[in-house]
Amino acid sequence: MKATVFNKPVIVVGNLAVGGTGKSPMTEYLVRLLNGRYRVATLSRGYGRQTRGFLEVHADSTAEQCGDEPLQFKRKFPHVAVAVDENRVHGVRRLFQGGHEVILLDDAYQHRALRPGFAILLFDYRSMDQPKWLLPAGNYRDSFGERRRADLVIVTKTPPTATEAAKERIRRSLDTGRQIPVLFSAIHYGPLVPLSPDRHPKEARLSRDHTVLLVTGIANPTSLCDYLQNRVKKMIHLRYPDHHPYTPETLQTITSRFHGIGNPSKFIVTTEKDAQRLLTPALATQLTDLPIYIIPIQAQFSEPDERIFQRMILQYCAITLGTDPV
Structure with missing residues (x-):
């Protein structure tokens, strides 16, 4: 050809x-x-x-x-x-x-x-x-x-x-x-930005006081895991396959894991790519109350x-x- x-x-x-x-x-x-x-x-x-x-x-x-x-x-x-x-x-x-x-x-x-x-x-x-x-x-x-x-x-x-x-x-x-x-x-990872800016502060800062629930559906999250582990008290990783289609059932799992974290200084971090699959009308009502932040990458x-x-x-x-x- x-x-x-x-x-x-x-x-x-x-x-x-x-x-x-x-x-x-x-x-x-x-x-x-x-x-x-x-x-x-x-x-x-x-x-x-x-x-x-x-x-x-x-x-x-x-x-x-x-x-x-x-x-x-x-x-x-x-x-x-x-x-x-x-x-x-x-x-x-x-x-x-x-x-x-x-x-x-x-x-x-x-x-x-x-x-x-x-x-x-x-x-x-x-x-x-x-x-x-x-x-x-x-x-x-x-x-x-x-x-x-x-x-x-x-x-x-x-x-x-x-x-x-x-x-x-x-x-x-x-x-x-x-x-x-x-x-x-x-x-290079940029400052965290909220997935739902109307419900949560405009930015979140990583510190040694925080526990972070990392949610990824990307091929290779190793670099991101290393970056977060060096900046927070504890990181919990929910890893899904690359391009994972998020569903209401997935959100229930994420919500349950997040609420199970005892540290009150906690939030959820996800990637820019995952954010596109999370921001769907079918998931909108489940997302609004969760403090989910996107970490930009360059x-x-x-x-x-x-x-x-x-x-x-x-x-x-x-x-x-x-x-x-x-």
Whole structure:
């Protein structure tokens, strides 16, 4: 099958392993970098949605209609076009026909029907010493050799304790012989914001006095668990599968576990992605009295990696569109 190539910037953010490498924060970083310079749109498959075909996402859409991550993008960047389509070629064509100049494809590294102009491949720092076996023996959905198709490799969730020697070992392990840059990014967690701002204070601060009930339905919550455990008295984790569809029964379990915590200084923490599935009309009445807070997340680079990353992306877009580099 011949892959479709577009003559405008198409940037793919993907990984080889199954979930949990930080694709959404990296896509959001690209939105912040490019929005204002170009007419940017994001396109995802819309994992877990109950619809089919091309669909433009709106702030009042539901996760059932479009998937949790696209809804997260739209609510964080309301002026950026966000769409879903399991047929990425069709979706990209529709967005370019709508006047958009740069398309960001979230989780499309394995979509062979489309050849991106620029492919960003992510690896979780913690996974680099683990066996890189294909499913079902391991958790790789593509062979490790497929990293050679990338234009840029980023090792995500790099801990602050990572040494230059450790980074150099990882660079060597990812070497493809094509001199593809290997950069390192970290996770930055922002201040907690309430899920229901009309019922609870505008922010909550973590302290050693608190007990936190962490509720997640994401692929890899390890970094978040480490972050919270280092900042609160006790953390209790209710872990659900990635993209878990929250139901009234799930909320009953969460409510029961929360009320069973003896420490009066307590609240619930969840992720931005989980918040999209919690904020549904069917759960609204059960959520209002629970002090649920969302912890925002961003990808963060240190110098010189940030400078290299931004230069490569901006040069690619400028060259492809025939404009002056910004």
